[in-house]
Every structure is written in C-alpha cells, then in structure tokens.
Amino acid sequence: MASNNNSCFIAAPGFCPDCGSILPLLGEKGSVVCYTCKREWNSEVFGNMEMTHTIFFNTKHTYASTKEVDDSDDDTEGPVVDRRCPQCLNDKMSYATLQLRSADEGQTVFYTCTKCKFKETENS
Numbered sequence: 072m073a074s075n076n077n078s079c080f081i082a083a084p085g086f087c088p089d090c091g092s093i094l095p096l097l098g099e100k101g102s103v104v105c106y107t108c109k110r111e112w113n114s115e116v117f118g119n120m121e122m123t124h125t126i127f128f129n130t131k132h133t134y135a136s137t138k139e140v141d142d143s144d145d146d147t148e149g150p151v152v153d154r155r156c157p158q159c160l161n162d163k164m165s166y167a168t169l170q171l172r173s174a175d176e177g178q179t180v181f182y183t184c185t186k187c188k189f190k191e192t193e194n195s
Contacts, residue, residue, distance in 0.1 A: 084118030149185045156184035157191065 087094055094116060130149040146190045154164040164182040171179045177195040184190075 082083055085115070087112070088116065151185060152182075152184060156187060158185060158189040159187040161186035 085094055085172055087105040087108060087110065088106060089110050090108040092105055094105060094112065096103070102111050102113050103116065123130065149165040149167045151163050151165050153162055156164060156167075163185045163186050165185055166183070167181045168178045169181070171176050172194070180193045180195055182191050182193065
C-alpha cells in the first residue's frame with residue numbers, strides 16, 4: 072500500500088495523489104483502490120475529512136398552491152403574454168419554460184390561459 076509521500080503531485084483529500092481521480096469510499100480492508108490507475112491507498116489519503124449529511128424536510132405548506140398562500144387577485148402562473156387561448160379565445164396567457172429536450176434543441180414553453188386555465192405546450 073502506497074503512502075501519500077510517494078505520489079506524483081499534491082492532491083486534495085479524497086482524490087488520488089497519482090492520477091487526480093476522485094477516490095471511492097474506503098473498502099472493508101481499510102484501504103481504497105483508485106478506479107483509474109488501480110493504485111491502492113490507505114485511509115490517510117482522505118486526510119482528516121469528516122463526512123456529514125443533512126436532510127431537510129419540507130413544511131406542510133411547501134406545495135400549497137399560490138392561490139392558498141397569496142391572497143392577491145393575481146392568480147397567474149408566470150409572466151403574462153398576448154396569446155389567444157384556443158379554448159375560450161381569451162387574449163392573455165401566462166407561460167413557463169423548461170429545457171426538456173437535449174441542450175442543442177429549443178426549450179419547451181408551457182402556456183396557461185389566465186381565464187379558463189387551459190394549458191398547451193410549444194417546442195421552440
């Protein structure tokens with residue numbers, strides 16, 4: 072098992088000192104083998120790192136609709152544009168965009184009628 076003193080360069084804890092790849096967690100033997108260069112390291116390669124994980128839970132109001140949370144008269148679901156609703160022929164629709172397809176293709180626009188709440192999508 073190699074020590075950090077025989078490495079080619081100085082690496083941050085948790086990275087292989089020989090090739091710089093991120094190291095997997097310690098194995099049952101108390102050592103770790105680099106996925107890339109296959110060199111075996113002891114636990115000192117992780118330094119004095121302390122691993123912690125925090126779980127945050129949502130409150131019961133996290134997913135409440137905006138109408139329940141906000142008492143304002145404006146119940147649109149985003150910015151409003153001049154677009155005719157195909158269902159009720161209202162001239163105003165709100166919209167939201169998401170990148171659902173690959174990065175080299177356009178985004179998907181989700182329109183919602185401000186009057187009847189009819190929804191439609193458009194791939195731009």
